[in-house]
Every structure is written in structure tokens, then in C-alpha cells.
Amino acid sequence: MPSNFFQGAYWLGVILASVIRVVYTRGYREMKIAEYHGTRLDLLLSAIPALGMFVLPLIYVLTPWLDFADYHLPMWAGWIGVALFGGALWLLWRSHADLARNWSPRLEIIEGHSLVTQGVFRYIRHPMYAAHVLWGVAQVFLLQNWIAGFSMLVCLLPQLVNRVRGEEQMMLEHFGEEYRSYMDRTGRLIPRLWR
Ligand code: SAH
Numbered sequence: 001m002p003s004n005f006f007q008g009a010y011w012l013g014v015i016l017a018s019v020i021r022v023v024y025t026r027g028y029r030e031m032k033i034a035e036y037h038g039t040r041l042d043l044l045l046s047a048i049p050a051l052g053m054f055v056l057p058l059i060y061v062l063t064p065w066l067d068f069a070d071y072h073l074p075m076w077a078g079w080i081g082v083a084l085f086g087g088a089l090w091l092l093w094r095s096h097a098d099l100a101r102n103w104s105p106r107l108e109i110i111e112g113h114s115l116v117t118q119g120v121f122r123y124i125r126h127p128m129y130a131a132h133v134l135w136g137v138a139q140v141f142l143l144q145n146w147i148a149g150f151s152m153l154v155c156l157l158p159q160l161v162n163r164v165r166g167e168e169q170m171m172l173e174h175f176g177e178e179y180r181s182y183m184d185r186t187g188r189l190i191p192r193l194w195r
Contacts, residue, residue, distance in 0.1 A: 045159035
């Protein structure tokens, strides 16, 4: 199977992820923001992942500029990438469906915001961010290039670390003890298998 097949699988995944996002975030613009907790750093860092998920992969498939950094994996590794991207899409879908109208692209509390602790949120506090990490790992197997393959993980990591810290702080300030006890029961990105 040519490596183009796995590149095609990557772009199919990108399209499906975009559809999920568009479908589940249609009502966001009508929401009234009750509290804004964003920082300039968070805004700046949230612009960077697009470079890793769209821009560098596009440069990779449309030009020969990054070809010098290609690596070649066996076919089964490409299929691991397909499976991981499938898992990422499932998690992205479920986290949007469970979060419903409480979703926001920024650090903010909307009017009537309720704490979601069901569905995939029952196991981890950041399933949507976990879905993006899975996407990043899938990319390493699907786009077999040291720059385009690792670009998502590299671009995502600074935002993830900063966002998770700020978001948990915001949720603790707003939901208090309810969020603290939710934190005690759940893992951040991986389910808590102990306790
Ligand atoms: N971190 C979560 C949500 C990402 S969307 C995830 O990875 O799935 C970001 C917004 O979702 C935050 O600004 C916050 O307003 C909201 N949010 C995060 N966790 C929530 C929860 N458990 N219940 C309700 N809203 C939540």
C-alpha cells in the first residue's frame, strides 16, 4: 500500500474532525459569556496547533520542500495510525456530544454553565484535549516525515500544558467543591485506574 494511502487517511480524518466541530459548535455564537478567564498567552498559544495540524501537513503533501525529512515505516504502522485517528475522532465526537452547550473555544464560563461529569467526562477531565493528543500520535504514523509527522504534537504541547492549568483553575473558582471532588475521581487525559 503506497504511503499516499495513509496521507489520504490523514486528510479524511481532518475533514471528519472539522465536520464534528462545525456540527457541535453551531450554537456557540448565541451563548452569553458570564465570565472570561482568558489570557494573552492562552490566545497566542491556541493559534499554534493549526500550524501543526493543517499548515505543515499541507506543505508536506503539496510541495517537495520537506521530502528530505521523510522516514519509512512498515505497513502495519500506517494501520496503527488509522486506528489511532479513528479513536481520536470517536473521542472528539463523544466529548462534544457530552459537553453539548457547555463547550467554548476559550477559557470562559457561559450563562447557565453546568458541570459535565457524565459520558467520557466520567473517566477523564479533558477528553477533547486527549482526542487531539491521539490525533498528534496518529499523525506520526500517517505522515511519515520528521517535520510534518511530529508537527501536531510539538505545536500542541505548549498550549495543552498552559490550557489545562488555566482551565482547572477557572473551573475550581467557579464550581468550587463540586469540581474538586470531580478532580479526585478522574484523571486528566488518562483514566484513573487506581483508587
Ligand atoms: N477540557 C475539556 C473541555 C474543552 S472545551 C475537554 O478536553 O474535553 C473548553 C471549555 O469547556 C472550558 O472553557 C470550560 O468552559 C468548559 N469545560 C471544561 N470542562 C468542563 C466540564 N467538566 N463541564 C462543563 N464544562 C466544562
